[in-house]
Amino acid sequence: MQNKYIQIYRDTADKIQQGVFPAGAKLPSEHELMETHETSRETIRKALHLLAQNGYIQKVQGKGSIVLDARKFDFPVSGLVSFKELAGTLGDTHRTLVEKLELGVPDDVIQTELQCAPDHQVWEVHRVREIDGEKIILDKDYFKQMFIDNLTEEICRHSIYDYIEHELHMSISFAKKEIVVVEPTDEDRQYLDLGGCQHVVVVKNHVYFDDASLFQYTESRHRPDKFKFVDFARRIQGGT
Amino acid sequence: MQNKYIQIYRDTADKIQQGVFPAGAKLPSEHELMETHETSRETIRKALHLLAQNGYIQKVQGKGSIVLDARKFDFPVSGLVSFKELAGTLGDTHRTLVEKLELGVPDDVIQTELQCAPDHQVWEVHRVREIDGEKIILDKDYFKQMFIDNLTEEICRHSIYDYIEHELHMSISFAKKEIVVVEPTDEDRQYLDLGGCQHVVVVKNHVYFDDASLFQYTESRHRPDKFKFVDFARRIQGGT
């Protein structure tokens, strides 16, 4: 019940994932899609552009749209995916332990990361992610209180993203990620089953709303042997 | 001397990076840009869409285009960037040592990764990247010979990507990346200055041409304390 081109995008993406359009095959031409969806060519092209951007197809001038192999996306840590969504696709037994839930003024580092004034209140949430009985991930989240009034342990155990999007009706738009590898802190050793690992993988995340306002900073600290990140990258059009 | 919308994209991206349009400010409206660039609105919109996609701006309906903080581009391992380009932005003293340059039939693992027949010839290139006197990265590249006839040590020391794009005039289009952390192999220990590190960060890369043909598989093996990956991710339009 929304935009035509997004509907066509989702429809086609589903068909690709279901194998209706198998990898290596060609999609129907823009003209054909135009007729089957009873719309204009530009609308079809917008949908195809989205598919190309998200790694579903490759457009080749003069030839058509080739369906790419989407099986590589079985572990979508890329893009913006919350642990809840991720754990769902994995199908493993997983559990979230809320170790900390506090509202207060954060230290200098977090103030800088969140670009907030020294008197701003910030939610601090620490959650340990357990998969198959092992404590694999320590998520340290910092939310500006001006965006989120109330936060309960129940919400934290479930999915904060769900709460923000479906209860508060705020739209998450984009994020800046940074992945580094560091030595474990005492906190890491305390909460995670590191088993002698001398490194943790840290995914730092700055998350923004639709209006470009920064509302969250997250550090997701992973046990290295359980970490995996997949990404689809297109060459920048009109690069250097 | 190419597409208008790509020219406008590059022009505007440059201006953002140079601070002509500072972070937090608003770009001129589409109507204004239309007049200054003497073009249609759709062409402007294509350029703005590219800027948004690559993290330069955020579009807000009814308001305008807000310039984002582009300092994240200080270490662009994201997207498709070769070591040559990367080292250039770092400005450090760097060196590339070609440890291996062979044409032959690869083992099963590589055959699978490159999706090639058992009799296909494949270039195997091992390069060690040295920065400030330390051997930090071991790049293991595998190229299908059907795409690249000849490969010299000189080309490998310089930039294979340069050679492919500017000499062979083939256009690299997209890549699938995967980042994992593993224990060092004997090879890693032999070629890299690991200094007792018990992990290496492996970036696996499948690189494709414009026509969706797979031509390269790369394993970039990094010393963990020198590894950094930055990414800009937009929430998938019309997601689950």
Add this chain to the structure above:
DNA sequence: AAGTATATCTTGTATATACAAGATAGTAAA
């Protein structure tokens, strides 16, 4: 048989128009 030209299919670029929808400032009414 081999090469060449042509017609026709495909996607790419550029333009134009119309209306919808969100944001904002000013004006008028309560």
Add this chain to the structure above:
DNA sequence: TTTACTATCTTGTATATACAAGATATACTT
């Protein structure tokens, strides 16, 4: 003063047309 409306600015969606450019199959010529 406060509220509500309205005009007008912004971007978003949908449509149409024209031509450029790459790919391909057919028919024709050599």
